[in-house]
Amino acid sequence: MRILVLNWRDLAHPESGGAEVYTEQVLRRWAAAGHEVTLFAAAVAGRPAAELVDGYRVVRAGNRFTVYREARRWWDRYGRGRFDVVVDETNTVPFHAHEWVRDGARTIALVHQTCEEIWHINAPPLAAQLGRYVLEPNWLRRLAGAPILAVSESTRDALARFGARDVTVVPEGYEPPGDLPRVAKEATPTAVFCGRMVSYKRPREVIRAVQLARREVPDLRLWMIGGGPLLDRLRREAPAGVEFLGRVPEETKHDRMARAHVHLATSVREGWGLVVTEAAAMGTSTIAYDVPGLRDSTRAAGGVVVPPEPEALARWLVELLPGLTTAAPAPLPYGGAHSWDDVATTLLAAVDQHARVPDGVRAATPATDRSIRENQLRGADA
């Protein structure tokens, strides 16, 4: 199959994140399986406008704001008629490929998470209001008529609120490190938090919960792993029993995660909450806030979700710690997620099954066949 994937960033981008890892893992497997794969993403300083990466082609143009327009322009000039399916990978802003792919190719969107509350954390006040209540609902409603793939039940529910009906949940992938740390659990009860010290991860609430729990488990400790803008402030204010490690190498992170008795997660919202998956693969259970995304990964990993309040987290922590310190769970294969091989296969099947020719060009009658040909002719002219 000839596949075009549109994503705002590729893995070479300095700010690439979880969605880019997902894309890279899947695309290299599709390419290896003999498909002709192209990824369109924003330009990256010092990287060519087109190159071959792991068997698939990466085309780069535009910045974080103009990449959407550049994608369409590139499609009009070079893409039209050359692909069987277009995957519109949505990171808050959709490319809306279903509105401008008019050559009979099929389209489908892939959504990791909706932004919603996170607007207030990433944008200044007025822009955040505009983004959350005007822009994003508008974008998602436009997308709602197209077939969509979502990486979690939570994301599917969120999309349903914006009117999307044709949403299929596809698995999240995780590859445990080759050499799992073989360490014993700590002697004193230990909790670990792992994530950037930014407000939407709510690191303060973890510290507060542990502080409350220490009234009943006085020797409880907390390891805070991760860098970020709040780190220095939190470190200054930290109560007894809390140790900040800052940003650490992967091996150190995995070692600490494996030695702790329980992993705590308190984000406002996630697409999946991969850190929970990671902890489970190290043999550490999670107690997480019952919020979109964390809910999915925590349940899949056999953890427990609690009402999103520090007091609730503290109460559950105190009650569940005795069980967790006496019998640690075995490392969970893929931490409750799936191997990337699985994800690539399932995702391709889902794309093949659910992608549709956009409504305006629906190929149901001979008339539509003609319109496709006309489109192709027009494409050749351009």
Place this chain on the structure above:
Amino acid sequence: MRISFVVPTRNSARTLDACLASLRTQTHPDVEVLVVDNGSTDATTEIAARHADQVLQWGPERSAQRNHGTDRSTGDVVVFIDSDMVLEPHIATQIHDRFTARPEVGALIIPERSFGDGFLARCRQLEKHLYVGDEAVESPRAFRREIIDKLGGWDEKLTAAEDWDLADRTREVTTVGRVTAWIWHDEGHIKLRATFAKKRYYGRWIDQYVRMHADSSGSKFARTALLRKPGRLLRHPMLTAGLATLKLTEAAGLVMGIRDSRAAASASASAGSASAGSASAGSASAGSASPGSASAGTR
């Protein structure tokens, strides 16, 4: 000791999964979960089927659903939980321990806290906090089977205040104890307009309750707990202002509901009953005299 949880539902998909998951992860080994749905049109029954031992259909109202659940349950203890509640993992264990240690106790109160998003949810949190330990507001949720059988279950004539009614009748026949673990009540996103509509609906039933229990109703409506700890209120002036707005909205809704009920009653009884009309006007003005003087339950 088997503990049966009975959960009445109606279009409860938003909160039900968290509720049932918390029942399923109780540390007590012998727990039974029954969901009694009343014609939900959302994903309620699918979610229920994932967790519950039995999913039943019954109506027409919450009291009838709970009684049906009681009949079909097999536990030595029956606990009535709402679909927007999340239970701490050791509640069933504490119920077992308390009933085993004190044979004279026939019913148990489980204290509640609330959570939710937005400013009004935080106001509600403050309110719930003030009620803890107030006998007039808290109602028992866990009953020994022989006690709930003896009481004849929930009063199916009531749709609001049915918990106070059952609490009153329970205190007449047995000692009511309490556990220390908490129920976390999901308030979601509180909207004033929806609050008003709900209270107006409940108001009709409150009127019925007041007529049935003319003597003991005062303490329930006065909600003196709200004013008994002024320090707590003064410490959070913004939340207090929000709470006052919330309670006023509720009071207004309730008064409207009671008026609806009286109007319907007097219209159906006889056209010439002027005394009923004046009584309704009197109670309405009394009800709106002070903020928080009237509120229907803490649901």
